[in-house]
Amino acid sequence: MADLIAKTPCAGLLPVKTGGVTLSEVEAGAMTSLTPFKGQEKALxxxxxxAHGMMFPAxxxxxxxxxxxxIWFGQGQxxxxxxxxxxxxxxxxxxxxQSDAWAVVRLEGAGAEDVLARLVPVDLRVGAFKRGHTARTMMQHLMVSITRVGDNAFQIMAFRSMAVTLVHELETAMKGVAARGAG
Known part of the structure; x- marks a missing residue:
């Protein structure tokens, strides 16, 4: 009988550091989707x-x-x-x-906004997208959730099955931003 070993979605892929930007995997812990029943939004x-010290997000x-x-995850979710x-x-x-369904990474550093600007059709600059703001959007051809968790830090979530592609897209953009800054 084979011994199976649990691996994280980005096992062997991260961390990656290029220029002043770091991409690392987040050990998210439990992940649970919440969808309030009709009329129960306030009570939830x-x-x-x-129970957990936080309100249901707007x-x-x-x-x-x-x-x-x-994290807001869609209409009523x-x-x-x-x-x-x-x-x-x-x-x-x-x-x-949802604990095994998502790859969760953290992109941080002075060039993090520039990296995401190459990939995402949303204005993620700090003036428009402050700490605690989140968006469900496309990153190239991936559906992702992006949340600003610090001045130069973002939490990015994609389906676990797309972890390799997520890391590839981010790493490629990180290299592009670093090369542009070196010139």
């Missing part, structure tokens, strides 16, 4: 605050902090990242474990 937000926003964050979801939330929302 209050229960999420009581459109294009994230709440919480590193290690425990709720959020994803709780970090803590195990309180089972009591199941009376107010459809909850689904």
């Amino acid at each position: 937000s209050d229960a999420l605050k009581a 459109t294009n926003r994230a709440t919480g902090k590193e290690g425990a964050r709720a 959020a994803i709780l990242i970090g803590p195990e979801c309180d089972a009591g939330l199941g009376s107010l929302a459809a909850i689904t474990d």
Whole structure:
């Protein structure tokens, strides 16, 4: 019988550092999608605050902090990242474990915005996209979630099955930005 070894989505691919930008894998912990039942949006937000210390996020926003964050994930949807979801939330929302479904990476450094500008059709400059802002968008041909988690730091999520492509696209753009700065 073969012994199976669990691997993270980006195992062997990261970290990568090019120029002043670093791409690393995030050990996200538990990931749970939350979709409030009709008329339960406020009650879910209050229960999420009581159970996990954060409100249900508004459109294009994230709440919480590193290690425990709720991210807007689409109309009437959020994803709780970090803590195990309180089972009591199941009376107010459809909850689904997503822990193995996503690759989560962190792009950080002074050129992170420039790297993403090559890949994403959204203005992610700090003046328009502040800490706690999030977007579901395309990165080249990948559907991703991007959340600003610091002045020069972004959390990027893509389907686990696309982890190699995610890293490739980001690394290629990082090299392009670094080469342009070297000239």
